[in-house]
Amino acid sequence: MGITRLLEGNRSQFETMVRAHSGDLYRFAYWLCRDRFVAEDLVQETYSRAWKSWQSLRDEKAIKHWLFSILRNEHARLYERKRVEIEDVDLEDLPIAVESSVQFSLEMREALQSLPEGYREPLLLQVVGGFSCAEIGQMLELSEQVIMKRVSRARNAMRKLMEPEKRSMERVR
């Protein structure tokens, strides 16, 4: 295969990758930095770096994992990361059903934004990225068990944060 055709093939694959994953990468970036302009820059930079290493990519199935990892590294380069303290919560506390409504979505977004980074990041990798606890563990260089605990606690924390809003909405109804 000539170098031109090879390059065209790579570019076609690259375009497919951009169209397939840029939305989820942007959403993840937004929740990391909570600034839409910085988030877009992070996604741009992620793809720029991905293209530079494109030839070395061997496992196409790992593309999404690879892109999210690049984005995390880019974010880390921009911001000094802070260690967060994880608060233990009782796993036997059962989440309560919530009523779907658009107002509730706004409140849910605020609650998600207020989660400590140590909770929010693995939860978002699961919700937005669709990754398993084992895959998230590889990305964050933590064990699968630690990730399982963190996302469980994140969900419990969301429930606790949303309870007053839910009660308030029930009063309105």
Place this chain on the structure above:
Amino acid sequence: MNCLEFRRQLLADPHRPSPDAAGHRAECPGCAEFAARIAEMERELDAAARVPVPDGLADRILLSHRLGRPARRTWLALAASLVLAVGIAFLAPSLVGSDDLARAAIAHVLDDEDHEFATAKPTDLALRTRVLGRLGIALPGSLGQVRYEGACPFSGGTAYHLVVDTAYGKATLLLMPGNPLASRMVTSTRGLSAVAAPAGQGSIAVIASSRSAANNIERLLLRQAL
């Protein structure tokens, strides 16, 4: 598997239940109900996490890639403007359709507004205040009389929807605190005109009977920027 282990697994990853968990759910009504509640919370969480993606993001990434330039939003905005201005459409053909949000706003008014009126809930002034605060705007008294207001699903997120009798005729305002927009856009279709513009942490859209009416109402709103 006992109930505690089932719930522990479900909280850790509701989307990948193990075979044991599926079996336990089938046998335990309490855990089946718990799983249904978790699934509902997960749908809300998923909707909240999926913030709107800026229009044309993939196109801008590909444009940057084709031009071989560093990826910085401000530079790209200039490049994209220049590309459009000189008509080199082949470089970024889909950027031409960047009035999507304004078109969607018109479609929303024509197709969904009646349904919203029919299912209206009591006005939540606290929510309105929060939305306006995030957008950095206020509703001026000169805007006119508000006939309807309420939150609604729009463009993959949530908008605060107002219908106002203005000096320029009936107008709809869509306030989108979670839907950032890179640049202002104007369009006319299906007998209505719409302006969509960045505002604070999100964007607004004004839908009216003419472009001049939409522009004037937009100016009234943004003049009140806090």
